[in-house]
Amino acid sequence: MAFTLPDLPYAHDALADRGMSAETFEYHHDIHHKAYVDNGNKLIEGTEWADKSLEEIIKGTYQAGAVAQNGIFNNASQHWNHMQFWEMMGPGGDTMPSELESRIVDAFGSVQKFKDDFAAAGAGQFGSGWAWLVVDQDGTLKVTKTENGVNPVCFGQTALLGCDVWEHSYYIDFRNKRPAYLSNFLDKLVNWENVASRL
Numbered sequence: 001m002a003f004t005l006p007d008l009p010y011a012h013d014a015l016a017d018r019g020m021s022a023e024t025f026e027y028h029h030d031i032h033h034k035a036y037v038d039n040g041n042k043l044i045e046g047t048e049w050a051d052k053s054l055e056e057i058i059k060g061t062y063q064a065g066a067v068a069q070n071g072i073f074n075n076a077s078q079h080w081n082h083m084q085f086w087e088m089m090g091p092g093g094d095t096m097p098s099e100l101e102s103r104i105v106d107a108f109g110s111v112q113k114f115k116d117d118f119a120a121a122g123a124g125q126f127g128s129g130w131a132w133l134v135v136d137q138d139g140t141l142k143v144t145k146t147e148n149g150v151n152p153v154c155f156g157q158t159a160l161l162g163c164d165v166w167e168h169s170y171y172i173d174f175r176n177k178r179p180a181y182l183s184n185f186l187d188k189l190v191n192w193e194n195v196a197s198r199l
Helices: 022-044 054-061 071-088 098-108 111-124 178-189 192-197
Strands: 129-135 141-147 158-164
Touching: 022 071, 054 071, 071 158, 071 192, 098 111, 098 141, 098 192, 111 129, 111 141, 111 158, 111 178
Parallel strands: none
Antiparallel strands: 129 141, 129 158
16 A cells, blocks of 8 residues: 655645745655655565555554664654644634643643643654654543654554654744744644544
8 A cells, every 4th residue: 555645735835924834845745745655655565564554554663662763664654644744734723622622621731731731842852753642542631752753653542733843844934943833833833623623
């Protein structure tokens, strides 16, 4: 089952007035994400993973604690991560649905505390990685962070929201100011209706 690069769910310049430029999407989606797709397809061709789903490949090739993940995992997981990331943002869905807000308040005490925790996770991830809001296996909402391409699929969690903190995701628009990027992401870029739909 070959990977395919999905189209962005909005125009490249749809979020330009919200802090994510068309140039960022041209590099991040059209070049970086496409590379994960192309490389992943080459690596799985003729292997046991060629007819597996993306989630099966991620679970089957994840090696907890490995210093260097294998190429199939890296490309499959980053393909999955980016497909979620594009959907989790958008020019609409600015208002947090009440069900999601209630769950967040129950878990963190307030929406602002959740945002603070999420931003701290992203800013505190050394090097490349992701910040996540997940539903854990016990049904609770948690903020987590993962290195490189590791994602909630590896741990049996449901990803509600993820933010890419690899430098290529923010350097064009925010240079080295990762905390400012994370704050802008939470306040201006997230499609909260999409996040709520994942509950």
